[in-house]
Amino acid sequence: MAQGSIHKSKILVVDDEPSFTGMLEILLKVEGFVAIRAVNDAREAAGAFIGFEPNLVILDLNMPGMSGLEVMAQIRDLAGDRWIPIVVVSGENDGDTVTKALQSGAQDFIGKPFRRAEVVSRLRNLLKVKVLQDEVEQKNLFLQERVEAGTKELLESHKDLIRRLSRCSEYRDDDTGHHIQRVSRTSEVLSRGTGLSPEQMAVVREAAAMHDIGKVGIPDAILLKPAKLTPEEWEIMKTHTLIGAALLAGGNSPLLRLSEQVAMSHHERWDGKGYPAGLGGEEIPLAARIVSVCDVFDALTSRRPYKEPWPAERAKEELVAQGGKQFDMDLVTLFLERWADLVEIREFYPDAPRGTTWPGRSAY
Ligand SMILES: [Fe+2]
Known part of the structure; x- marks a missing residue:
């Protein structure tokens, strides 16, 4: 000294x-x-x-x-x-x-x-x-500052990588990327009031963005087919849940583990008639039940090559009708409670103008 x-x-x-x-x-x-x-x-x-x-x-x-x-x-x-x-x-x-x-x-x-x-x-x-x-x-x-900065940088790059990965699924059949954005944001809003912590709600938001990541494994001829799928093609389409879960399997972060559950189970139904496993009720992970409602609401209110977008009120009636059948009724009730916020998100990320949309297909 x-x-x-x-x-x-x-x-x-x-x-x-x-x-x-x-x-x-x-x-x-x-x-x-x-x-x-x-x-x-x-x-x-x-x-x-x-x-x-x-x-x-x-x-x-x-x-x-x-x-x-x-x-x-x-x-x-x-x-x-x-x-x-x-x-x-x-x-x-x-x-x-x-x-x-x-x-x-x-x-x-x-x-x-x-x-x-x-x-x-x-x-x-x-x-x-x-x-x-x-x-x-x-x-x-x-x-301490170096460690904190390093940890923050690592977390940010981790999140960034995951967001980029989630864009893989939207790249082929969602030219605006807005479907992913809407399902991600509405899932976060819907997760409020389900007993999840703010950190868990943020994880649901990121995990929801990856719900259809398995579509990267679906052939173009099926994913982009501008007509009704044959039963065989539909069976292949349904495997996007398994492919997505396989892509995300073995992750060591809460986000990857939750994303795997969401990718696997977002087409399960409350009454057990969904796919791929036919889970029912609370056997279906909560995050997947949340994404399921938001994904369907978004599909109903979106334009598809084979249908016009439904008005929000008609989509609302469908959600209510499917409460306890396709969806967890408690989540449908929460959805209606947060209706104004959810419709606002829907309007904030609009579909591309008619005629400019990629001839994509929802898994519905
Ligand atoms: Fe899906």
Whole structure:
């Protein structure tokens, strides 16, 4: 450690005797200390501490207006978590006074009159510790910031990668990408009120965006066929659930695990007549039940090569009619409660104008 760094330390001297503070100031400057502030009124010590931000305080005990111990308590409060050494210098150097000062938080006690060499050595020692401690704190702070920045960057790149992956599914049959956006946003809104935490709701939003990722494995001749599918083609179309789940299987993050469930089960039905596993009721993961309602609502209100978009009110009637059959009735009820928000999302991400849409096919 360079001596210079000790000598740059700021020293606040609080003593009601101007002759003493003057003498100490000269002594410290001779020893190479350059930043010294003296206060002769104890009541001004707190203000000086705030303004000067010293690295060490030299404090008298007996002062008019306010005792040294009171000043020490004020300084401790103002310093908070920071460690600022306080050296008490007092003519009262009996055992009780020394003990009380040290117990009150002083790091050292120097009796008056003192020997110059002793004072300087003690101050140097304390300042060495202070400088070292500040350096360690700085390094810790730097490392903590690096770790936090690294973790944040990793999380962001993870999310970014997942969003890009979700676009694979929209790339082939959803030229605006708005179907994915709408199902993702409406699923998040619908998940409110289901008992999920805000973090889990955000995960549902991201997972919902990947519900149809398995469509990457469906041949163009089927996915983009602008006509009714044959029963064989329909069986192949249904495998997008299995393909999606297989693509996402084995993920080690909550998001990937939930996305796998959603990809696998978003075409299951509450009455057990869905696919691919024929799960029923609460056997179907909650996130998949949420996405199921939002996906169907979106398909009904969207234009397809084989149908015009349904008005929102007609889609609402269909959701209600399918409550307890295709959908979890509780989620249909929640959907109606949040109707205005959900329709607003629908309108915020419009379909492409007629005639410009990719001849894509919903799995409905
Ligand atoms: Fe699907």
